[in-house]
Amino acid sequence: MTNRTDLPQTIDVDVATHGRLPNDAAEYARSKVADLGRFTHRPLAHARVRLTRHSDPAVERPIVAQANVDMDGRLVRAQADGATAHEAIDQLEARLRRNIARAADHWEARRGQRPRPPEWRHQSEPTQRQNYFPRPAAERRIVRRKSFTLKPCTVDVAALEMDLLDYDFHLFTEERTGIATVLYRGGQTGYRLAQVAPTSADELAPFALPATISPQPVPCLTVGEAKERLGLLDLPFLFYVDAAEGRASVLYHRYDGHYGLITPAGEESAVRAPSETGEQS
Numbered sequence: 464m465t466n467r468t469d470l471p472q473t474i475d476v477d478v479a480t481h482g483r484l485p486n487d488a489a490e491y492a493r494s495k496v497a498d499l500g501r502f503t504h505r506p507l508a509h510a511r512v513r514l515t516r517h518s519d520p521a522v523e524r525p526i527v528a529q530a531n532v533d534m535d536g537r538l539v540r541a542q543a544d545g546a547t548a549h550e551a552i553d554q555l556e557a558r559l560r561r562n563i564a565r566a567a568d569h570w571e572a573r574r575g576q577r578p579r580p581p582e583w584r585h586q587s588e589p590t591q592r593q594n595y596f597p598r599p600a601a602e603r604r605i606v607r608r609k610s611f612t613l614k615p616c617t618v619d620v621a622a623l624e625m626d627l628l629d630y631d632f633h634l635f636t637e638e639r640t641g642i643a644t645v646l647y648r649g650g651q652t653g654y655r656l657a658q659v660a661p662t663s664a665d666e667l668a669p670f671a672l673p674a675t676i677s678p679q680p681v682p683c684l685t686v687g688e689a690k691e692r693l694g695l696l697d698l699p700f701l702f703y704v705d706a707a708e709g710r711a712s713v714l715y716h717r718y719d720g721h722y723g724l725i726t727p728a729g730e731e732s733a734v735r736a737p738s739e740t741g742e743q744s
Contacts, residue, residue: 473497492528496559499563512528513528514552519597522596527543527551528542528543528548528554530555542558543558596720602720605714605721605724610725615637621646644659657681661676683704684706701713
């Protein structure tokens with residue numbers, strides 16, 4: 464990748480630490496992330512890094528490193544864990560470099576300078592994603608609620624956004640069908656698609672991602688029932704229709720062992736419950 468010489472080689476980085484960490488952890492994270500400006504021709508304006516150490520000695524990889532980078536107005540995110548602070552930070556830096564490269568490639572493709580079909584490299588992804596803190600079920604609470612408008616997009620664009628944000632799933636509105644959809648990592652191809660009301664691949668907007676499609680509609684549950692099912696099935700997240708609101712929702716495990724809840728903003732009819740219920744497989 465060709466670097467532009469008029470861009471800063473280092474970026475401003477804010478680092479927040481939580482828990483007992485080595486004295487040099489914050490500075491090590493700052494230096495590793497600040498140098499990312501050397502690996503892209505797009506301007507990196509600012510970065511925020513959060514380092515957290517789990518207090519439970521039973522956790523094998525207790526250090527969690529998270530980062531958000533402003534890349535020319537676009538958010539690029541990564542998260543990693545490690546047995547030591549340096550290991551977690553090194554993994555974080557590697558994931559950020561990969562995601563920044565993908566974002567830059569996407570920009571070039573949109574400008575028409577280097578058009579090429581998308582490349583999906585799920586085989587090169589770490590086989591073990593971030594584990595959440597093993598908090599007892601009775602102590603888990605929904606500590607973060609996020610609501611946003613589901614912008615219609617294709618499966619390929621949803622996959623790109625999921626990778627740039629370093630998420631294991633992505634909630635969006637499928638462009639052609641207008642149905643609330645979740646893309647997540649799993650299945651034989653490495654990607655799997657679940658919809659409130661399942662459709663076939665032929666009914667979706669054209670896409671190149673090698674994703675399998677779940678034939679099952681999602682369950683219709685209360686928030687309490689969703690929490691119970693998520694705990695019983697030991698899933699990283701649960702895609703369901705909220706019985707009270709009639710809207711697609713995703714309840715997920717946070718790294719701290721609590722829950723996060725994502726719901727679409729507004730009253731879009733496309734995300735309302737279908738007549739049948741089930742769950743993603």
